Amino acid sequence: MLNIVNKSATERNSLESCLRMASKGSAVLLIEDAVYAVTQGSAAAAKIQAAMADLQIYALGPDLDARGMSARVLDGVKVVDYGGFVDLVAEHNTCQSWL
Amino acid sequence: MSDMMEDMDGEEGVIKKFMFVNRKAPHGTIYALEGLEVVLISAAFDQDVSMVFADDGVYELIKGMNTKGIEVKDFSKTYRALDGYDIEKLYVEKASMDARGLSEDDLIVDVTVLGSEEMANLMAEQDVVISY
Numbered sequence: 004m005l006n007i008v009n010k011s012a013t014e015r016n017s018l019e020s021c022l023r024m025a026s027k028g029s030a031v032l033l034i035e036d037a038v039y040a041v042t043q044g045s046a047a048a049a050k051i052q053a054a055m056a057d058l059q060i061y062a063l064g065p066d067l068d069a070r071g072m073s074a075r076v077l078d079g080v081k082v083v084d085y086g087g088f089v090d091l092v093a094e095h096n097t098c099q100s101w102l
Numbered sequence: 103m104s105d106m107m108e109d110m111d112g113e114e115g116v117i118k119k120f121m122f123v124n125r126k127a128p129h130g131t132i133y134a135l136e137g138l139e140v141v142l143i144s145a146a147f148d149q150d151v152s153m154v155f156a157d158d159g160v161y162e163l164i165k166g167m168n169t170k171g172i173e174v175k176d177f178s179k180t181y182r183a184l185d186g187y188d189i190e191k192l193y194v195e196k197a198s199m200d201a202r203g204l205s206e207d208d209l210i211v212d213v214t215v216l217g218s219e220e221m222a223n224l225m226a227e228q229d230v231v232i233s234y
Contacts, residue, residue, distance in 0.1 A: 035130045036158070042202075069168060070127070070129065071178075
């Protein structure tokens with residue numbers, strides 16, 4: 004399962020719900036305003052770090068760049084470009100978008 | 103707004119205190135850009151304008167944005183042009199910056215950082231508050 008989250012964790016609870024319900028070993032890709040969650044000092048940073056024990060966490064690079072956040076990404080988070088986004092979708096049997 | 107239009111036609115306009123409250127991150131939604139456009143329009147009416155950045159709104163002011171990859175306009179530099187429109191009152195809530203691991207050094211413009219109580223007082227002084 005590839006889980007995709009696109010909303011800011013400090014505005015909606017979609018990331019929190021995703022991390023709570025995602026099955027072990029699945030992937031979580033953060034895009035758009037969700038990418039703030041994987042930046043140092045963010046309110047969600049501790050939850051992301053804890054989640055990395057069971058989940059693969061990815062963030063979309065162009066969305067980090069657009070927000071001036073590329074230099075602040077937490078260790079262990081894999082930054083992908085649009086090609087990487089396509090690969091993730093192709094590699095997983097199912098996708099779930101946590102709108 | 104109709105009062106404002108009438109004031110414009112009169113001999114001397116009434117100056118009201120307008121506050122624009124920005125609580126949304128840029129790019130993910132259109133709120134931040136639209137809010138900024140309205141602030142620029144308001145400059146034409148010679149009003150007493152303040153801008154507040156709180157919650158995810160503080161992300162609007164982050165330095166070093168590069169929107170090439172997502173193919174949208176980078177409007178962050180427009181905040182630096184605001185003083186050219188006599189919009190110089192920019193306020194950021196400290197708690198919102200702290201919750202996001204941000205400091206004044208991370209911001210593209212000079213701002214006044216306020217505690218939540220100071221922010222409450224500033225909001226209470228306004229004639230009109232418009233939120234985005």
